[in-house]
Amino acid sequence: MPFKKNNQYGFEKKLDRPLDKxxxxxxxxxxxxxxxxxxxxxxxxxxxxxxxxxxxHSE
Structure with missing residues (x-):
């Protein structure tokens, strides 16, 4: 059973920085x-x- 969009139980990423594609x-x-x-x-x-x-490595 798929979750409906914008539901209160959806997955939330808790990262300090966004991930690259x-x-x-x-x-x-x-x-x-x-x-x-x-x-x-x-x-x-x-x-x-x-x-x-x-x-x-960059130093």
């Missing part, structure tokens, strides 16, 4: 994807790590 995909070593998905809030932690990696 482009998707970055990469291949993990065997077993990494399953272990990564077990970490709570792993996507946001990964985004913050990418910011650090870019900052370190």
């Amino acid at each position: 482009k998707i970055i995909g990469f291949r993990c070593y065997e077993g990494q994807a399953d272990k990564l998905k077990q970490i709570p809030d792993w996507q946001e932690k990964f985004r913050l790590y990418i910011d650090e990696l870019i900052k370190d």
Whole structure:
């Protein structure tokens, strides 16, 4: 049963910054994807790590 638009129970993103429309995909070593998905809030932690990696590389 689909949700009606503008319902009070709809999903709300609680991010500090908006997400880009482009998707970055990469291949993990065997077993990494399953272990990564077990970490709570792993996507946001990964985004913050990418910011650090870019900052370190640009210096």
